[in-house]
Structures are given as C-alpha cells and as structure tokens.
Amino acid sequence: MDTLDEKLVKIFPNESVLKNPENYSAFGGRALPSFIRDWLVKKYADDAGSVDGYALARFLQEHIPDKETSHTIKGQLTKGEDVQLLMRMVVEVDVKTGSYRLAIPDLGVKANEASVNASLLHKHRELLGGEVWGVGKLTWIAPTATGKKDGHIELIDFKPFKPYDVDIEYYRQARDKFTVDEWVNLLIKSMEYNPGGFEGLTQKLRFLARLLPFVQQRLNMVELAPKGTGKSYVFGNLTKYGWLISGGTVTRAKLFYDMQKNSPGIVTSYDYVAMDEVATIVFADADELAGAMKNYLESGAFTVGKSRQEADAGFVLLGNIPLTSDLRPRNSHYFEDLPPMFRESALLDRFHGFIEGWYLPRIQENLKVRGYTLNVEYFSEVLHALRSVADYDVVVGEMLVVPTKADTRDVTAVKRLCAAYLRLLFPNVHKSKDITPADFDLYCLQPALEKRAIIRRQAHLVDSEFREEMPDITVKRDPSGSSTGNRTDDLFEDEPATPGA
Numbered sequence: 419m420d421t422l423d424e425k426l427v428k429i430f431p432n433e434s435v436l437k438n439p440e441n442y443s444a445f446g447g448r449a450l451p452s453f454i455r456d457w458l459v460k461k462y463a464d465d466a467g468s469v470d471g472y473a474l475a476r477f478l479q480e481h482i483p484d485k486e487t488s489h490t491i492k493g494q495l496t497k498g499e500d501v502q503l504l505m506r507m508v509v510e511v512d513v514k515t516g517s518y519r520l521a522i523p524d525l526g527v528k529a530n531e532a533s534v535n536a537s538l539l540h541k542h543r544e545l546l547g548g549e550v551w552g553v554g555k556l557t558w559i560a561p562t563a564t565g566k567k568d569g570h571i572e573l574i575d576f577k578p579f580k581p582y583d584v585d586i587e588y589y590r591q592a593r594d595k596f597t598v599d600e601w602v603n604l605l606i607k608s609m610e611y612n613p614g615g616f617e618g619l620t621q622k623l624r625f626l627a628r629l630l631p632f633v634q635q636r637l638n639m640v641e642l643a644p645k646g647t648g649k650s651y652v653f654g655n656l657t658k659y660g661w662l663i664s665g666g667t668v669t670r671a672k673l674f675y676d677m678q679k680n681s682p683g684i685v686t687s688y689d690y691v692a693m694d695e696v697a698t699i700v701f702a703d704a705d706e707l708a709g710a711m712k713n714y715l716e717s718g719a720f721t722v723g724k725s726r727q728e729a730d731a732g733f734v735l736l737g738n739i740p741l742t743s744d745l746r747p748r749n750s751h752y753f754e755d756l757p758p759m760f761r762e763s764a765l766l767d768r769f770h771g772f773i774e775g776w777y778l779p780r781i782q783e784n785l786k787v788r789g790y791t792l793n794v795e796y797f798s799e800v801l802h803a804l805r806s807v808a809d810y811d812v813v814v815g816e817m818l819v820v821p822t823k824a825d826t827r828d829v830t831a832v833k834r835l836c837a838a839y840l841r842l843l844f845p846n847v848h849k850s851k852d853i854t855p856a857d858f859d860l861y862c863l864q865p866a867l868e869k870r871a872i873i874r875r876q877a878h879l880v881d882s883e884f885r886e887e888m889p890d891i892t893v894k895r896d897p898s899g900s901s902t903g904n905r906t907d908d909l910f911e912d913e914p915a916t917p918g919a
Contacts, residue, residue, distance in 0.1 A: 419790065420904060422607075425595065425600070425917065426791070426792070427534060427790055433792055433793050434791065434793065435467075435475075435790065435792050436463065436467030436468075437607075437787045438788055440469070441459050441463070441469040442787075443471060443473040444469070445478070448478070448742045450482070451797050452655045452656055453655075454482075454795075455796040456795055458477065458478075461474075461477075462474045465748070465790045470675060473793060480502055481502070481506055482503065482504050483522070485526055485810075488525045488526045489781065490522075492525070494884075495556060495840055496569075500555055500557045501556045502575075505525070505554060507520055507522055507549070508522075508529070508550075508835055509534060509546070509548060509550065510547065510681075511546075511547055511679050517533055517534075517541075517642070518536075518539065518546075518547075519533055520532035527571060531574050532556075532571035532572065532573060533573070534572070534573045534867055535572055535574045538573065538574075539662075543723075544578050547681050548687040550578065550658075552579045555574050556572070557574050558571060558572075558656050559571070563638055564760065579658070580799070581893060582793075584799045586800065586804065589800050589845060593844065593845050593846035595818070596664065599619065602619065602626065602843070604649070604742070604791075605626055605629070605843075606622055606771055607789070607792075608791045609629070609652060610651075610656075610794065611648075611788050612786060613782040614784070615782070616785075617779070621778065621817075623865065625866065627865070628649070628653070630771070630835065631692075631732040631734050632659075632690070632798075633801050633804050633805055633838055634657075634834055634838035635730040636718050636732050638732050638769045639733075639769065639771050639772070639773060640734070640753075640772045641737075642737050642752055642753075643737075643772075643773075643775020644775065644776060645734075646740055647779075647780055647781065649775065650662065650664065651734070651781075653692040653736065655863075656794055656797070657801065659690075659799035660690045661687075661688040661691050661692070662694055663691065663692065663693045665695060668700070668702070669701075669703065670707045670708070672706070673710070674710055675723075675725055676713065677722060677725075682727060685720075689805065692733075692734040693736060694736045694759065697737050699919055701759060704757070704758070704759050705759075710722075711765060712764060712765055715733065716768055729744040730805070731885060733767070735760060737792050739775070739776065740755070745776050747776065751880070752876055756892075763881035764772055765836055766831065766876060766877050767827055767854065767881055770834055770835055770870060771866070771872070772818065772876070792913050804841045804842075807841070809847070809848050810840045810841050810847065811833075811837050813850045813852075813853070814833050816850040816894070817850055818833065818891055818893065819893070820878045820891055821889050822892070824890075825889060827889060828870060828874065828891075831873070832867060834890055835862075835865070836862040836863055836866045839861060840862055855893045855894060863891070863893055867888060870888065876886075
C-alpha cells in the first residue's frame, strides 16, 4: 500500500475496498453496476483484502439472477418454491386496475408477468414506480379456478439495497486528515480510476467535474467529449440515484408525468437524468418537451394537466464532438451536431456549466485503478447525502460579491457550481471561516466562472441578444488577505493536447 492507501484504510476501515483484477474475476462478463460489485467484494474479503472468489461465485449463482438461470428460477416458482434474489426491478403503475406491475429485466420477466404485493407499497416508496435495486422475495400466484385471472409472479417481501447508513458528519470530519491533493486522488480512485494516469491536478479537477451533479441539487451540465473518455461509465455505474438514457425515444411523459398511467416521470425519483449520446436520441413532440424542460430547468417544477410537481434532479447532456488534429473542436459552435431543441438559446441558457471533455484522457490501461478506494456503494451514498446538507449553500452566499446588475441566471449557475465544488472538494466546511478566500476562489469560484462562461459564449453565438460577457463575481477577502498555501501553479493554465486520444 502507498501512503494514501494506508491513510484511507485507517480512516475508512469499514468503507474501503481493495481494487485489483483478481478480486473481481468472479464476475466474469456480468454487467453489474460498480455499487453492487464493490459491496460483494467487501462482503467476501478478509482483513487483508483477499476475496474468497468461490464463495462470491456461489452467491452470484444463487442470489443474483441472469438470463442463463431465468428458466430455472421460473421453474422453481411455478413448483411452489419461493425465491429470494438481489435484483434490479422496474415498477410500472397500471391505472386501470390500480395495481403495480413488476418487470425483472435480468430474469426476462415482463411487467405483465409479475406484480407487487399491495402491502409493500406503504413500507417502501421505492416501489411506487421506476427502477430499484433490492433483495426481493418472489412467489407464484396460481391462476384462479374460474380462469378470470392468469397465474403470475408476485413480489411479497422487499428490502432496498442500501447496505450503508452513512454518518455524513464522520465523512466531513475525515476530510481534515487529507491534503487537497490527497483528497482529489481519493475521489478519483473512488470513481474507479488511477490518479497516476492523469497529467496533473488541472486534468484531475476537470475529470472530477463529472461528479458535480451527483452532489448538487438541480445542477444542469453539458459535456461534449471524444469517444472513449468514460462519460457513460461514470453516469451509469457509480450510483443507483442516477438515470442514464442511452438512445431510444424520450417523451415528456417519461421525463415528467405520464397522464395515462397517472405516474410521475423519472425526474421525480433520481438525483440526475443523464442523456448519453444525446445526438442519437429521438425526442417525441420536441416543441412540447422543450417547453416543459425550460420550465423545469428554470424553477424545478413542472405542470402536466392538473398535476403540478417539483423535483431536484439535474439534467446532464453527454455527447461526442468532432476534433481537429490538435484535439480541439472543429467548430466554434459546440452544439452544432446536437438535436435542434438544444441549439435554442433560451433552453441552452438554462444549463449551468460545460465540461470540455477534449481535455480529458482517453481511457487506457494506465487509468485502471489498483489499490484501496472507497467502496462505490458507500461513496455513492455519501454523494447523495451531501445534496441535502444546506451549510454549503449558505457559505457560498456569504463568500461571494455579486454585482447588482448581474444576470440572474449567471448568478444562479455560479452559485450552484460553487456549492457543488465545495461539497465535493471541501466537505469539511461548515461555515465560511472554515475555508480561506484564496482556496474558495481557486477551487470553487474560478472553475464555476469558467464552466458558466462557456455556456454564455455558446448562447451568444446562437443568439446575439445574449451577451458574451460574464458578470464580475468575486470573493470577499478577509482583512489580511491570507492564504493557506494550497495554490497549485499549473491550475487552470492552458493544457497540452489530451494524450492517447
């Protein structure tokens, strides 16, 4: 173990896990999300971090279904055996009958073949609609003698997959024991990447910007990057609180509210909605959807029919962008290849920040993590819990000096981005006195201004009515102007071309 590994294991003995290929070999080609894999590795690891691969393989075979074992499990059920599994479930509401239909994709069970027992709905709000991971007990309900009702599978017991009760204050206090560089490396390792594969602190911080929507409510981001830089992996594998849309058709009903099913859409159940390969997604009734998105991105509320609801999910647009030979965008209009609704200035202006993915490294072998990291399931619970801690937003309000004539959307964007950086990099901050103005300016305000300025420039290129200039938002300085000395010389300087892309 290196020094960071030793410190991580000492401070997070129950939340750390050893990442090496041998420990994960039992999974084979199973496409399980990282938060499931890490939990299982921790479950079957000894004190030295070695994993009992045979025991892990048996657990997978007995308790986590795949399509190879689906027929066997269905056979067990129809013979009267109850089956308990750790599985991914999708609940759909049938408003005609008032029932809750259950799909189990990895078992090949469709929504018209299974249901949720009504007694579980009062105990577990997770089962009121959408995708959920948990330990479920299944039974077989035989068809009625009259033949009016077909036989079907029923979920009769459920325990949500949430193995950690996070002590968020312990996590916040633990940050005091790490330097800025150590903490940045810890975060990158917990994302399952090797800090040594990056070109320095600047590139690491750009990479960590992908986590901002994980920790900040209603933060809307855009990332355009070359292929192979890991966008899909981060947003699709690190947390069960995010929803990744990869292709297909997107409707207002799916995102916000389905009037036919009388069911809220996915924005009401998740921390963020990420649209991957956004240029390939089909947006049904695009004008209607664009109007709903404008309202939601502005206020966090949406109205469909007589139903008005609020949510705190952010939106993330992920796409590829053509680059020149020196790895810079070919077109100054970054959104040229995106669907038309996202090239409209009023909608574009409602996104808070832009991640320049061409500065990030292509995923190669040297970026695969080895050594100790935070367990992804614990890490994802921490990121989710940080969203609800109000201290950071108060600190941001106290630290910033905002011109009276500053554009309100610019101010909102900068404040949310600053609060997200604070949650991510300085979770130990409780009050404004806990961070120096210099550190707040360097690690929070400057990257926030940079990311919002790109949105501002792109909106100006689309519509000259939008000014290109950003408001002169600054940090309140203490009388002595003191600094903690954490400033890094290469931070936010021009970077060389991304290696290996």
